[in-house]
Amino acid sequence: xxxxxxxxxxxxxxxxxxxxxxxxxxxxxxxxxxxxxxxxxxxxxxxxxxxxxxxxxxxxxxxxxxxxxxxxxxxxxxxxxxxxxxxxxxxxxxxxxxxxxxxxxxxxxxxxxxxxxxxxxxxxxxxxxxxxxxxxxxxxxxxxxxxxxxxxxxxxxxxxxxxxxxxxxxxxxxxxxxxxxxxxxxxxxxxxxxxxxxxxxxxxxxxxxxxxxxxxxxxxxx
Amino acid sequence: xxxxxxxxxxxxxxxxxxxxxxxxxxxxxxxxxxxxxxxxxxxxxxxxxxxxxxxxxxxxxxxxxxxxxxxxxxxxxxxxxxxxxxxxxxxxxxxxxxxxxxxxxxxxxxxxxxxxxxxxxxxxxxxxxxxxxxxxxxxxxxxxxxxxxxxxxxxxxxxxxxxxxxxxxxxxxxxxxxxxxxxxxxxxxxxxxxxxxxxxxxxxxxxxxxxxxxxxxxxxxx
DNA sequence: ACGGATTGTTACGAGGTTGTGAAGGCATCC
DNA sequence: GGATGCCTTCACAACCTCGTAACAATCCGT
Numbered sequence: 335x336x337x338x339x340x341x342x343x344x345x346x347x348x349x350x351x352x353x354x355x356x357x358x359x360x361x362x363x364x365x366x367x368x369x370x371x372x373x374x375x376x377x378x379x380x381x382x383x384x385x386x387x388x389x390x391x392x393x394x395x396x397x398x399x400x401x402x403x404x405x406x407x408x409x410x411x412x413x414x415x416x417x418x419x420x421x422x423x424x425x426x427x428x429x430x431x432x433x434x435x436x437x438x439x440x441x442x443x444x445x446x447x448x449x450x451x452x453x454x455x456x457x458x459x460x461x462x463x464x465x466x467x468x469x470x471x472x473x474x475x476x477x478x479x480x481x482x483x484x485x486x487x488x489x490x491x492x493x494x495x496x497x498x499x500x501x502x503x504x505x506x507x508x509x510x511x512x513x514x515x516x517x518x519x520x521x522x523x524x525x526x527x528x529x530x531x532x533x534x535x536x537x538x539x540x541x542x543x544x545x546x547x548x549x550x551x552x553x554x555x556x
Numbered sequence: 557x558x559x560x561x562x563x564x565x566x567x568x569x570x571x572x573x574x575x576x577x578x579x580x581x582x583x584x585x586x587x588x589x590x591x592x593x594x595x596x597x598x599x600x601x602x603x604x605x606x607x608x609x610x611x612x613x614x615x616x617x618x619x620x621x622x623x624x625x626x627x628x629x630x631x632x633x634x635x636x637x638x639x640x641x642x643x644x645x646x647x648x649x650x651x652x653x654x655x656x657x658x659x660x661x662x663x664x665x666x667x668x669x670x671x672x673x674x675x676x677x678x679x680x681x682x683x684x685x686x687x688x689x690x691x692x693x694x695x696x697x698x699x700x701x702x703x704x705x706x707x708x709x710x711x712x713x714x715x716x717x718x719x720x721x722x723x724x725x726x727x728x729x730x731x732x733x734x735x736x737x738x739x740x741x742x743x744x745x746x747x748x749x750x751x752x753x754x755x756x757x758x759x760x761x762x763x764x765x766x767x768x769x770x771x772x773x774x775x776x777x778x
Numbered sequence: 779a780c781g782g783a784t785t786g787t788t789a790c791g792a793g794g795t796t797g798t799g800a801a802g803g804c805a806t807c808c
Numbered sequence: 809g810g811a812t813g814c815c816t817t818c819a820c821a822a823c824c825t826c827g828t829a830a831c832a833a834t835c836c837g838t
Contacts, residue, residue, distance in 0.1 A: 409675065412747040426667035431675055432654065433668075439641040446655075447646035453631065453653055453675055464627045487814060503695035524796090525816055530799060547796070548697050549824075552708040709825060746785090747827055753787060769785070771835070779836100783833065795824070800817105807812080 336451055337361045339380035341371035341397065342413075343389050347436075351384065355447070368392030372400055375432065379407055382451055385430075387414035387421070395428060402429040407410050409454040411446060463498040465555060468544060470498050479537050481525060489514065490533050493526075497545065497555035506552035558673055561585045561602035563593035563619065569658075573606065576582050576662050588632075590614030592623055602630055604673055607652075609636035609643070617650060624651040628697060631676040633668060635660065637757070685720040689764060690759060692720050701759050711736065712755050719767065719777035726768075726776035 338360045342348040345366075350364045363378055368389045369513035375383060383401070387394035405466055409431040413422070414520040417435035425433045431454070432446050463470040475491050477484045486494065492514045497505055505513075507526045515521055530553055534543050546554045561583045564570040567588075574584045585600055587593035590611045597605060605623070609616035620632055631653040636643070638659035647655045653676070654668050683694030691700040697713055699706045708716065716738045719727060729736075729748045739742055752775055756765050768776045 419664050422664045423667045426664075429674075431671050442641050442644045442648075445645045449648045449653050451674075451676075461700045462627055469627075489815070500722075504697060522817060524818085525797065527814075528798080531796095534797095549795070552698060554696060619790090680787070711826070736821080742827095744828065746829090749785060750787080753785095781838095782836095784835070787831085789830090790812100790828090792827095793825085795822105796820075798820090800819090802818100803814105803816080805812105805814085808810090 335357065336382065337363060337378060337380040338447065339363045339365065339367065339371065339374055339378070339383045339408075341365045341383065341389065341394070341523055342386045343367065344386075346390050350440070351443070354444060358444055358448075360447075366390075366415050368394065368397040371397055372404075373399060375406055375408070376404065382447060382454070383408050383410045384447070385410055385412050387412060387416055387425070395424065398425070398428045398430060405418055408456075409450040411450060413443070463501070465498070465501070465544065470494060477537065480539070486533070486536060490529060490536070494537070494555070497553060502553060503553035504546075504548040504552045510552065557581065557716070558604065559583045559585060559600065560669065561593065561596055561600070561603040561605045561630075563585065563587045563590065563605065563611065564608045565589065566608075572662075573665070577668060580666055580670075582669075588612075590616065590619040591633070593619055594626075597628055597630070598626065604669060605630050605632045606631055606669070607634050609634060609638055609647070617646065620647070620650045620652060629676075632670040633672060670726070685717075685723070687720070687723070687766065692716060699759065702761070706758050707757070707771060708758060711751060712758065715751055716755055716759070716777070719775060723777060726770040728765050728772045728774035730775065 336359075338355050340348060340350065340355075340362055341352055342364070343366045348364055348366075352364060355362050363374050363380060365374050369392055369520060370382075371385070371389075372392075374380070385394050385397060389397070394414065396413065398412075401408075401410065410429065410469065411432045412425045412430045413434050413436060415436045419426045430521045431450055434443065434446060463472070467480045472495060477486055477491065477494065489491070493510065496513045507523055510526050511521060511523070530545060535547055538544055544556060546556055548554055558581075560577050562570060562573055562577070562584055564573065564586070565588045570586055570588070574586060577584045585596050587596050592613055593605075593607070593611075594656075594684075596602075596744050607616050607619060611619070616634065616636065620634075621633065622649065632651065633654045633656065634647045634660060635650045635656050637658045644655045655703060656668060685692040685694075689702045693699070694717060699708055699713065699716065708771055715732065718732060718735045729745055733743060733745075752767060756767055760766055766778060768778055770776055
């Protein structure tokens with residue numbers, strides 16, 4: 335379940351937003367001041383932060399600045415009554431991902447929340463990936479190579495899926511073990527190699543493999 | 557340089573946006589119809605798409621739908637005069653990442669563009685170095701020289717990586733030993749030299765070496 | 779120009795890493 | 809109960825990597 339942190343001092347508005355988000359299936363954390371919002375962000379690692387700018391005590395800008403300084407990567411949606419362009423620009427400059435001016439419709443608000451989560455956290459949503467003529471459908475758990483569907487075992491699919499999600503970097507054997515096998519130290523590390531070999535046999539045509547060995551590190555999909 | 561695809565049929569507005577984006581250092585592609593926009597997106601793989609909804613011929617919604625169907629992952633910013641909440645929700649539902657209603661200030665527009673690129677393309681901020689036509693990607697552990705990927709051994713890559721990080725000064729052999737080999741005193745110092753030689757053989761073209769010898773001190777990358 | 783010091787280059791064997799086929803255990807489905 | 813498919817482990821082969829030695833080339837103070 336996705337966790338949304340709501341930093342908003344107006345009780346009525348906060349209640350409305352919280353209810354709307356919860357109806358959509360989000361877990362909602364609520365802070366009424368900037369300081370408590372920062373603390374909650376640090377302790378509970380929310381997937382998204384909705385931030386009011388006019389807060390008692392620490393301003394929303396300051397909260398955002400400290401969040402980014404602490405390397406919090408969660409997307410931030412600023413929701414405020416301050417609608418001047420300069421305010422918006424300042425918000426984005428500090429690292430906000432979206433900025434909406436009150437009052438805003440509930441449906442639009444929810445749509446923006448969803449869009450931010452979709453973009454910022456693509457791994458949890460079912461998704462499709464494409465690498466040349468290799469297509470991976472995370473929802474249907476199907477893989478198509480050059481137009482023909484390939485039959486993969488569950489474990490092989492998970493392996494390929496992780497590699498596809500990390501398209502921009504290699505994945506170490508330890509990470510693959512953690513992501514695919516879960517917390518189980520009782521797996522000999524060569525097991526990963528064996529399954530990579532099986533995967534290669536199934537998805538590679540002639541020529542170079544789609545899975546590149548990064549020596550001493552792990553594997554990478556290209 | 558980031559590429560932005562602008563799909564907008566109003567020539568005046570398109571000109572203004574194009575100019576603003578180019579001043580910010582973006583490369584701008586422009587399409588006046590949905591069909592040509594789709595074709596451009598397919599052929600040129602832009603990093604961001606700015607989409608008008610009211611286009612001659614194919615509607616913006618339809619363009620967006622087809623983009624997502626074709627597995628285009630680039631973020632889409634919808635910019636339109638249609639400000640009804642239902643329109644916005646529909647846009648987000650089809651996979652848009654932001655939705656702004658005309659007229660919108662240039663500064664806000666640019667801030668939103670930047671926010672989308674920042675969020676959608678986090679890898680470019682990662683560990684990458686560039687020295688002329690030499691590119692080093694620390695996440696993928698790949699090296700590209702003049703457009704062609706070069707195959708380096710793990711140790712060679714680490715060596716080059718350290719040199720790249722200290723781009724403005726030389727690195728002594730002792731530092732290289734410490735950083736690359738770790739705390740191991742059992743390495744003959746000439747070992748560094750031999751690996752530097754191997755690196756040079758792999759990444760240098762005809763003329764002078766990219767790795768400069770600093771006599772009595774160490775090496776430096778330029 | 780000379781000679782010692784420093785660096786460049788090549789070759790090679792030991793050791794390490796990865797690829798791969800085979801075998802067996804286990805669960806599931808008939 | 810047998811057949812099947814999946815997963816893990818093992819063993820061996822193939823390949824790669826790296827440290828070292830040896831020699832060549834270059835630098836630099838005299």
